[in-house]
Amino acid sequence: MSLTPQHAASLSAETLVVASGRPPRERDEPVNPPIVLSSTYFGTGPLGDGDRGYGRYANPTWDPFEEALGQLEGSELPGLLYASGLAAVSSALSLVPAGGVLVMPSHSYSGSLVMAAELAQKGFLELRTVDIADTEAVKEQIAPAGPDARPASMLWLESPTNPMLGIADIPALAEAAHQVGAIVVTDNTFSTPLVQQPLALGSDVVLHSVTKYLAGHSDVVLGALVTPNPDIRAALLHHRTIHGAIAGPFEAWLALRGLRTLALRIQRSQDSATVLAERLGTHPRIEGINFPGLANDPGHQRAKAQMKGFGSIVCIQVAPAGDLSGPDAADKLVRALQLWLPATSLGGVESLIERRRRHTAEPLSVPENLVRLSVGIENVEDLWADLKQALDTLDG
CATH class of the missing domain: 3.90.1150.10 (Aspartate Aminotransferase, domain 1)
Incomplete structure (x- = not known):
C-alpha cells in the first residue's frame, strides 16, 4: 500500500481515514482499490505464509480496509475484517481458554452479553458481569479475594457502554487485568479510533461493529478486530478462517468508501x-x-x-x-x-x-x-x- 508504518504514524487520524489503504503510487494504478470477486486464486505449489489460495483465507479487497483500520487504531499490524460485529465478538471470545473467566460490563451490547451467557450456560467459561464504571468493583471481579477464587482470563470493556453510556477507566482496569495475565478486549464501536484509542490506553484487542460509524451509511453489516500482538492476531485469523465468518468483497469496498468521510x-x-x-x-x-x-x-x-x-x-x-x-x-x-x-x-x-x-x-x-x-x-x-x-x- 501507499503509506509506510512510519509515515502513517506521523499523520493525524483525520488524514489517515483518507490516505490509508490506497493502491501503490505507480503509473496507471487506480486511485481507489478495486473490488476483487474471486473465490480462489491461481497456484501450483504448497500454500504458505502470504499465499491467498482460497477466498475464505483472504481477499485483496479486505486488505485496504484492514490496513487503514490497523493504522487508525495505532497498530503496526492490519486489522481483521469479519462478516458482522457479532462474528468479531465470537472470534474475540474464542481467546478465553476453556473454563476461563470472562469479566464483562453488565450494560454491554446485548448481542455480546447473550453470546457470553450462552457460552457460560454450556460450561465453556465463567461469566461475571459488573458495572464497568465502578473501577473497584471491576477489580474485585478481575482478582477476587479468597483461596478458591479464580482470576479473570479476559476483561471485556465497552466504553461508552451500550446503551447506558457508562465510562470505564480503561488504563486502570487494563493494568489490573494484565497483573493476573488476562487479555483485555475493548469494544470501541461508539467512539471510533478518532475519539478513543484503546490500544494506547492498555487494551490488547479492539473490536468494532463496522456496520456503525466506520462504514457510516447503514448499508453494510461487518465487524473488525485490531491487535498489535502477532500471536493474538494469528489466533484470531485462524478462528476467522476455520469458522468462516468472512466479509464479502463488495461490503469491504463499501466500508472503505465510508471510512473516507469518518x-x-x-x-x-x-x-x-x-x-x-x-x-x-x-x-x-x-x-x-x-x-x-x-x-x-x-x-x-x-x-x-x-x-x-x-x-x-x-x-x-x-x-x-x-x-x-x-x-x-x-x-x-x-x-x-x-x-x-x-x-x-x-x-x-x-x-x-x-x-x-x-x-x-x-x-x-x-x-x-x-x-x-x-x-x-x-x-x-x-x-x-x-x-x-x-x-x-x-x-x-
Whole structure:
C-alpha cells in the first residue's frame, strides 16, 4: 500500500481515514482499490505464509480496509475484517481458554452479553458481569479475594457502554487485568479510533461493529478486530478462517468508501449531539439523560481524560405524561417524530432513535423508558425542532 508504518504514524487520524489503504503510487494504478470477486486464486505449489489460495483465507479487497483500520487504531499490524460485529465478538471470545473467566460490563451490547451467557450456560467459561464504571468493583471481579477464587482470563470493556453510556477507566482496569495475565478486549464501536484509542490506553484487542460509524451509511453489516500482538492476531485469523465468518468483497469496498468521510461525520454528529443533549437535559418531559459530554454526567471527567470528544449517542429517559407511563410516553415520542428515523443500529449519516427495551434481549437493568438517539449529520436545528414537536405531543 501507499503509506509506510512510519509515515502513517506521523499523520493525524483525520488524514489517515483518507490516505490509508490506497493502491501503490505507480503509473496507471487506480486511485481507489478495486473490488476483487474471486473465490480462489491461481497456484501450483504448497500454500504458505502470504499465499491467498482460497477466498475464505483472504481477499485483496479486505486488505485496504484492514490496513487503514490497523493504522487508525495505532497498530503496526492490519486489522481483521469479519462478516458482522457479532462474528468479531465470537472470534474475540474464542481467546478465553476453556473454563476461563470472562469479566464483562453488565450494560454491554446485548448481542455480546447473550453470546457470553450462552457460552457460560454450556460450561465453556465463567461469566461475571459488573458495572464497568465502578473501577473497584471491576477489580474485585478481575482478582477476587479468597483461596478458591479464580482470576479473570479476559476483561471485556465497552466504553461508552451500550446503551447506558457508562465510562470505564480503561488504563486502570487494563493494568489490573494484565497483573493476573488476562487479555483485555475493548469494544470501541461508539467512539471510533478518532475519539478513543484503546490500544494506547492498555487494551490488547479492539473490536468494532463496522456496520456503525466506520462504514457510516447503514448499508453494510461487518465487524473488525485490531491487535498489535502477532500471536493474538494469528489466533484470531485462524478462528476467522476455520469458522468462516468472512466479509464479502463488495461490503469491504463499501466500508472503505465510508471510512473516507469518518472524520467529517464524527465532527458534525458530535457537535450536534452536544447541542441536543444540553437542550434535552433541561426539558420538563425528560426525567434523565445519559451523555458524557454534560458536565454533570458521572463519566464526564473520565471521558475528558480518555476521549477526544464525547461521541454522538445520547440516551434519555422520558417522564410519564398524563395517563401514559414512562415507556408508553417514550413510544409516543418516537412515533411522533417526522425527521428522526425509528430504527435500530447507529452511526449512520441519518439520525436514528429507538426505545431500547423493545429488544427482548436488552438487560432488564436498562430502564423501560430509555430512548437511545444516534445523532446523524442533518442540521441540528432541524433535529431539535423535530424532537421538540414530538415532546410537545406528550402534553396533548
